[in-house]
Amino acid sequence: MRGWVNDPHSGGVKIPEQVKQRTKQRILAYAEKHYAGKYIRIDVRFKGYFCYIDAYKEPFLPDNDDLSMFKITRSEYIERAKNTPIHLCRLRYKGNEEKWTKAFYTYSNEKYEPSLFNNGTFYGTPEEAFQSSALYLD
Structure with missing residues (x-):
């Protein structure tokens, strides 16, 4: 017997x-x-029923000796690092501005993985998603 199952991490509404x-804005x-002070800029972009949140930080500045292995100048390194996003999370819109689902970007797998909000459920606000994903900013 087949039944209907609510999967918070599938589907969505444009x-x-x-x-x-x-x-x-939120x-x-x-x-x-x-x-404030933990990032250069935040990029919020939308595609279909997804909202992607990325952050940009001031780069860590290695010694000039450490840059020799990359075969780039210090200024090239800084420019590249400043323009490389830190993927925080992806939100899925289900038709309610206060109940989004979240997928956390995992750098180990280089993809978005469904995750819970800090409230212990699969649903939360954009602010809650940012707060729980901002660990990459520390």
Whole structure:
């Protein structure tokens, strides 16, 4: 016997333009209030029913000797590092601005993996998603 199962990490609803604008403003305001100084900029982009949140940080500056193995100059290294995003998370829109699902970017697998919010459920707000994914900013 087959039954219907609610999978929070499949499907979704195309995000309306007004929701995109509000969501981006909410995420940027939250980041500025709680994580100011820990990033250069935050990039919030949308595709279909997904919202991607990336951060950019000031790069770690190695000694000139350490750069010799990369065969690039110090300024080239800094420019490249400043423009390399830190993928924080991907949100999936299910039709409710207060109940998104989240996938955390895992660098070990180089893909987004479904994850829980800190409230112990698969659903939360964009601010909660940013807060739980911001460990890459520390």
